[in-house]
Each structure stands twice: as C-alpha cells, then as structure tokens.
Amino acid sequence: MEIIIQPTRETATEIAARIIARLLSEKPDAVLGLATGSTPLLLYQKLVGMRLDWSRVRTFNLDEYIGLPKEHSQSYHSFMWENLFKHINISPDNVHIPDGNAEDIPGSCKAYEKRILEEGGIDLQVLGIGSDGHIGFNEPTSSLASRTRIKTLTRQTCKDNARFFGSEAEVPKHVITMGIGTIMEARHNLLLAFGEQKAGAVAGAVEGPVASVNPASVLQMHPTVTVCLDEGAASGLQRAEYYRWVYENKPAWQIF
Ligand SMILES: N[C@@H]1[C@@H](O)[C@H](O)[C@@H](COP(=O)(O)O)O[C@@H]1O
Numbered sequence: 001m002e003i004i005i006q007p008t009r010e011t012a013t014e015i016a017a018r019i020i021a022r023l024l025s026e027k028p029d030a031v032l033g034l035a036t037g038s039t040p041l042l043l044y045q046k047l048v049g050m051r052l053d054w055s056r057v058r059t060f061n062l063d064e065y066i067g068l069p070k071e072h073s074q075s076y077h078s079f080m081w082e083n084l085f086k087h088i089n090i091s092p093d094n095v096h097i098p099d100g101n102a103e104d105i106p107g108s109c110k111a112y113e114k115r116i117l118e119e120g121g122i123d124l125q126v127l128g129i130g131s132d133g134h135i136g137f138n139e140p141t142s143s144l145a146s147r148t149r150i151k152t153l154t155r156q157t158c159k160d161n162a163r164f165f166g167s168e169a170e171v172p173k174h175v176i177t178m179g180i181g182t183i184m185e186a187r188h189n190l191l192l193a194f195g196e197q198k199a200g201a202v203a204g205a206v207e208g209p210v211a212s213v214n215p216a217s218v219l220q221m222h223p224t225v226t227v228c229l230d231e232g233a234a235s236g237l238q239r240a241e242y243y244r245w246v247y248e249n250k251p252a253w254q255i256f
Helices: 009-026 041-049 076-083 105-118 155-164 180-184 196-207 215-221 240-248
Strands: 002-006 031-034 058-061 063-065 124-127 149-152 174-177 188-193 225-230
Touching: 002 009, 002 240, 009 041, 009 124, 009 188, 009 225, 041 076, 058 105, 063 076, 105 149, 105 174, 180 215, 188 196, 188 215, 196 215, 196 225
Parallel strands: 002 225, 031 058, 031 124, 124 188, 188 225
Antiparallel strands: 063 174, 149 174
C-alpha cells in the first residue's frame, strides 16, 4: 500500500488525476472503475480540465441506489453524467452503472460482473471511503469475498448521505454495489480520503486488522493500492512519518 499524504485535498487530488492520466496515455482503452460522493468531485473536475481522450475508455461504477429514478438528481447515474461524462468524449456505450430499477436486480448484478470480465477486468478502481470504512456500499460485516449484489445501508450511511437529499428519510435504504471481491480484482485500487471525519476509517483501513467490520481494511491484501490523503484524513495514522519518508525518497521513475 502506498500512502501519499498531502497538505491539501487539492494537491492529493492532483496526484490521483496524474495517475489516471498516465494510465489513459499508456492504455487508451483502459477500464476504469469509478466512484461517487463528494470525495472524487475535484478529481473529475481535474480530469475534465486535462482534456484527455476518453473515446476508447470503458467505465464501471461501483454502486447505485435501488428504486431512485435514473433522472433523479441524486442517482449515481445523474451524478456521473453531471460531474464527468457530459464533459468528456466518452461513448455512452462504454459507460456502465448498476441499474437500480432493473426488473430482475439479482440477475442484473450477475450480468454486471460478467460484463466487467468481458471487458477484460478493471485496470484502475477509484474509491472513496465511508465514515464507517465502507467501500462502494459494502457496509461493515460485508463478506470480504462478496460480488455485485443488493445491500441495505446502515443508519450511519443514511445519515451521512442525507446531506445530498432533503432529509434522512429520503435516502434509499437499499443499493446495488460491486462486492469487495469484485473491487479486489481491480488491478490497481486508488483510494482518496479527505478531512478529519475520515481519519478513523482511514487509520482502520491502513493500520487496523483486516476485518469485515472495516471493509476498506481488506485493501491491505491487495498488491497495488495507492491512498491519497490530505492532512485531516491522515491525522489518525500512527506511522505517518514513515509514509512521508517513503514518498520523499521515491525513485524518480515512480513519480507521477
Ligand atoms: N457509496 C458512496 C461511496 O462510494 C463513497 O466513497 C462514500 C463516501 O462518500 P463521500 O465521498 O461523500 O464522503 O459514501 C458513499 O455512500
């Protein structure tokens, strides 16, 4: 796991954007796994500003609310088109987002997994982290081997996400999410976290025991993970000094 601690969200996001830009220049038909939430917003703005060629890029989103119309302002479908896809030259045929209104949701989850494999697997998965350590919508105690499926949100996540809706009661309680097993098959996981409210979850993910109560901790078992943090999100880390040392002494050929 490479832990990159930056003074601000801005500089941490800049590094993440450069990692993605480099992947797209090396592999113009890369398969990207994408996330929603407030964390990747600046990343998407930066990627738009970089004017990259997305014509052959394929994307798979992590998750979606069940029962929210696609056109609803808070559906992850709307989020992705509003904040990224409508600003870049991606082909709509190459965009994949779980369908929260499918007639047969379990069947659509299986088909989603199959489609990821057919496209060659995910080269790079962007991740945020919930205040309870969830990745995608894999809430604490999710199976570490889980695949794309239906999950019930925790009360905490409903509260956290109420800020996007009118009230907590309006947050759908059921979602489709890629599983932890699905995320673990991405060739590179790029996790972003900003602000002190994420410090506990980040510390648990990076330095805590690997346990389903903190789903992000499973990333310790993944060979290629980059974690981009600002000072607030890094403030609970015991070994921050070491991570800074590693980054400062990184060989030139590894610097993006
Ligand atoms: N499903 C999303 C996650 O993919 C996201 O990483 C997390 C953190 O959200 P935010 O970035 O807004 O803090 O919670 C949401 O519920």
